[in-house]
Amino acid sequence: AQSVTQPDIHITVSEGASLELRCNYSYGATPYLFWYVQSPGQGLQLLLKYFSGDTLVQGIKGFEAEFKRSQSSFNLRKPSVHWSDAAEYFCAGRSRSGTYKYIFGTGTRLKVLA
Amino acid sequence: GAGVSQTPSNKVTEKGKYVELRCDPISGHTALYWYRQSLGQGPEFLIYFQGTGAADDSGLPNDRFFAVRPEGSVSTLKIQRTERGDSAVYLCASSPLAGETQYFGPGTRLLVL
Numbered sequence: 001a002q003s004v005t006q007p008d009i010h011i012t013v014s015e016g017a018s019l020e021l022r023c024n025y026s027y028g029a030t031p032y033l034f035w036y037v038q039s040p041g042q043g044l045q046l047l048l049k050y051f052s053g054d055t056l057v058q059g060i061k062g063f064e065a066e067f068k069r070s071q072s073s074f075n076l077r078k079p080s081v082h083w084s085d086a087a088e089y090f091c092a093g094r095s096r097s098g099t100y101k102y103i104f105g106t107g108t109r110l111k112v113l114a
Numbered sequence: 115g116a117g118v119s120q121t122p123s124n125k126v127t128e129k130g131k132y133v134e135l136r137c138d139p140i141s142g143h144t145a146l147y148w149y150r151q152s153l154g155q156g157p158e159f160l161i162y163f164q165g166t167g168a169a170d171d172s173g174l175p176n177d178r179f180f181a182v183r184p185e186g187s188v189s190t191l192k193i194q195r196t197e198r199g200d201s202a203v204y205l206c207a208s209s210p211l212a213g214e215t216q217y218f219g220p221g222t223r224l225l226v227l
Contacts, residue, residue: 034215043118043218043219043221044157045218094213099170100145100169100170101159101170102159102216103159105156106155106156107154
């Protein structure tokens with residue numbers, strides 16, 4: 001079955017420190033991949049997406065993600081975290097054929113220490 | 115421009131009641147999706163529409179759930195005989211065409227007492 005896994009439920013980092021959020025996928029073929037951020041009471045905001053081509057993808061708010069086929073991973077990174085980055089982050093995948101539904105991971109809640 | 119909007123933002127109902135949740139997609143978006151997000155979980159797909167027709171309803175949990183999009187724009191998710199387990203945030207998303215990037219609304223938080 002297709003799945004997206006985010007191994008870390010909670011992550012705490014200090015402001016100014018670097019960040020990496022992990023995402024692994026299981027699909028028959030490489031899916032389209034997305035990272036969304038959800039702040040309390042807010043909807044999901046798209047940070048970045050990977051369809052094909054360059055495996056290092058740049059997004060909004062200084063985020064980037066790297067697609068690694070050999071590891072079935074699409075990890076999200078930021079070199080220097082700001083307090084406003086505290087939120088929940090979701091990785092999602094979509095099959096390249098058939099249905100257009102997204103499959104989401106369970107999310108990683110990021111806490112930023114001042 | 116305006117994003118996806120959902121009404122109401124919060125809905126409290128009693129077990130056994132009927133509820134309707136509304137979604138207004140981004141203007142011009144032909145595809146519309148519904149997801150359900152339970153506490154501590156990621157969103158789970160329910161149904162998506164291409165135009166007026168439901169193209170994939172494989173995520174609807176049972177026949178108490180139904181969704182319509184009669185004019186290809188606004189959609190309503192309908193839940194009959196609500197159960198406490200239906201309590202969740204119901205998210206709507208839209209995309210210009212099916213298969214393109216989905217843009218999400220703020221959700222409707224449903225609480226069934």
